Amino acid sequence: MQIEDKPPFDTPFAWIGGEERVRVLVERFYDLMDLEPAYAALRAAHGPDLANARQRLFWFLCGWLGGPQHYTDRFGHPMLRARHMPFSIGIRERDEWLACMGQAMVETDVPEALRERLVKSFFQTGDWMRNR
Incomplete structure (x- = not known):
């Protein structure tokens, strides 16, 4: 990594602005899911x-981004693929999740360089979670 590639913060959690900003992102994500056809x-x-999903994604993202481990403190390892196995997840579902999160990140002013990094990570995770 070259010096100009170094993020301005030690963790994505700090870069996004901490728990308050993660909460804003999660709330917008689920609001968009409700609003957008x-x-x-x-x-x-x-x-x-959506109340349970909102809370769990907030807890998960805090830890995944390098902040407090709210999710693992409550439930242990996230085991994302195993926990999502009961749901049919294909390309359409992956792409809708990514588009919704992408829109939420833009609308909540996640810094562009961080958005680019997160989009790549979200895509890899979302693609790995496909089960059909």
Whole structure:
């Protein structure tokens, strides 16, 4: 890594702005899922109430981004693929999740350089989670 490639913060969690900004991102992500017809299949997969999903994604992202390990403190290792196995996840679902998160990151002013890094990581994780 060249010096100009070094992120301005030690962790993506610090770069995004900590828990408050992660919460804002997660809230916008799920609000968009409810509002945008383009994310209808993704929304349908989450059931009638998003409160649990909102909380768990917030906890997960805090730790995944290098901040407090709220999720693992409560539930242990995330085991993302295993926990999502009951849900049918294909290319459409992956792409809707990525588009929704991408839109949420833009709308909540996640710095562009951080967005670019996160999009790559989210894609790799989302693609790995496909089960059909």
